[in-house]
Amino acid sequence: MTKRRRWILLPLAALAAILIVLAILFDWNWFKGPLESVASAALGRDVEIAGDLEVDLAVAPTITLEQVRIANAEWGSRPNMLAIPRLAFALDLGQLLRGAIALPFLRVQEPDLLLETNRQGEANWQFGPPDQKPGAPPLPIIEDLQIADATVRYHEPGRPEDLVARLEAVNGALTSSGVQVDAGGTLNEEPLSLHLASAPVAQPEA
Numbered sequence: 501m502t503k504r505r506r507w508i509l510l511p512l513a514a515l516a517a518i519l520i521v522l523a524i525l526f527d528w529n530w531f532k533g534p535l536e537s538v539a540s541a542a543l544g545r546d547v548e549i550a551g552d553l554e555v556d557l558a559v560a561p562t563i564t565l566e567q568v569r570i571a572n573a574e575w576g577s578r579p580n581m582l583a584i585p586r587l588a589f590a591l592d593l594g595q596l597l598r599g600a601i602a603l604p605f606l607r608v609q610e611p612d613l614l615l616e617t618n619r620q621g622e623a624n625w626q627f628g629p630p631d632q633k634p635g636a637p638p639l640p641i642i643e644d645l646q647i648a649d650a651t652v653r654y655h656e657p658g659r660p661e662d663l664v665a666r667l668e669a670v671n672g673a674l675t676s677s678g679v680q681v682d683a684g685g686t687l688n689e690e691p692l693s694l695h696l697a698s699a700p701v702a703q704p705e706a
Contacts, residue, residue, distance in 0.1 A: 528552075528553045528554055528555045529552060529553050531553060532549045532553050535549065535553070536548060536549055543570065543627045543628075544627050544628040545570055545571045545572075545573075545581070545627060546570075546571040547568070547569070547570050547571070548567075548568070548569045548571075549565055549566070549567065549568055550566075550567035550568075550569065551565070551566025551567035551568075551585075551586075552564075552565075552566050553565055553566075558590075559593070560590040560591060560592055560593065560604050561590065561591050561593070562588060562589070562590050562591075563588065563589055563590075563591060564586070564587070564588040565584075565586070565587050565588075566585065566586050567583075567584075567585060567586075568582075568583070568584040568587060569582065569583050569584075570582040570583075572614065572624055573618075573622065573624040573626075575618050575622070576614070576616060576624050577614070577616060577655060578614060580612075580614075581613070581614055581615075581624050581625075582611065582612070582613050582614070583611070583612045584608060584609070584610070584611045584612075585609055585610050586608075586609040586610070587606070587607065587608045587609065587611075588605075588606075588607045589603045589605060589606040589607070590603060590604040590605050591603060592604060592641075595641070600640075600641065601640035601641070602640060602641040602643070603640055603641065603642045603643065604643050604644065605642075605643065605644040605645075605646070606642050606644070606645050606646070607646050607647075607648075608646070608647040608648070608650070609647075609648050609649065610648065610649045610650070610651075611647065611650045611651070612650075612651045613650070613651070613652045613653070614653050614655065615652065615653070615654045615655070616653075616654065616655035616656065617655075617656050617657070618657060619657045619658075639674060640674070641674060641675055641676070642672075642673060642674040642675075643673055643675060644673060645670070645671065645672045645673055645674065645681070646669070646670070646671055647667065647669070647670035647671075647683075648668070648669060648670075649666075649667075649668060650665075650666070650667040650670060650685075651664070651665070651666055651667075652664070652665040652667070653665075661688070663687065663688060664687070664688055665685060665686070665687045665692060666685045666686050667683045667684065667685035667692075668684055668685045669683065669684060669685075670682070670683040671683075672696070678697065678698045678699050679696060679697065679698040680696070680697055681694070681695070681696040681697075682694065682695050682696075
């Protein structure tokens with residue numbers, strides 16, 4: 501190796517080492533506040549990340565969030581509509597630069613979801629101000645979806661008992677080819693097996 505080439509490579513190696521050390525020592529929890537603010541503004545509900553936020557840098561970075569909570573409607577029967585102890589997903593940066601959200605995988609552990617309505621017919625899954633015209637947000641592409649040990653409860657005033665689904669495993673995908681979801685568990689302690697397949701999903705234009 502020539503002396504000139506060595507003098508070029510040494511600074512580059514030192515810079516790479518510094519970047520690696522910074523990536524190891526960097527505390528991604530600094531981004532929890534801004535992320536909570538953006539999510540809360542988008543939903544019109546308080547979103548909290550009570551646990552850690554971790555990022556594994558790669559071509560498709562993996563983001564892990566712990567103790568994620570989405571507040572219930574003000575009139576709801578409990579404080580949180582959704583609580584997730586842990587979720588992780590990979591983010592396709594190439595698609596993001598084109599204005600689309602694509603997740604190579606999404607893993608969700610033990611989510612606890614409450615769906616409910618009140619006597620005025622309002623539903624807690626209707627986000628935003630009451631006078632805002634409801635509309636479905638654009639859905640991301642999820643190439644590989646896995647949900648473990650989910651609890652979904654549906655509560656309606658006047659109904660003698662809630663509907664409670666406990667899903668041991670949910671596997672599927674949401675792509676331009678459509679939605680494919682398989683789930684197994686119980687509904688009010690009775691065996692439950694679900695298979696959902698839909699037509700191709702229209703993706704928002706970039």
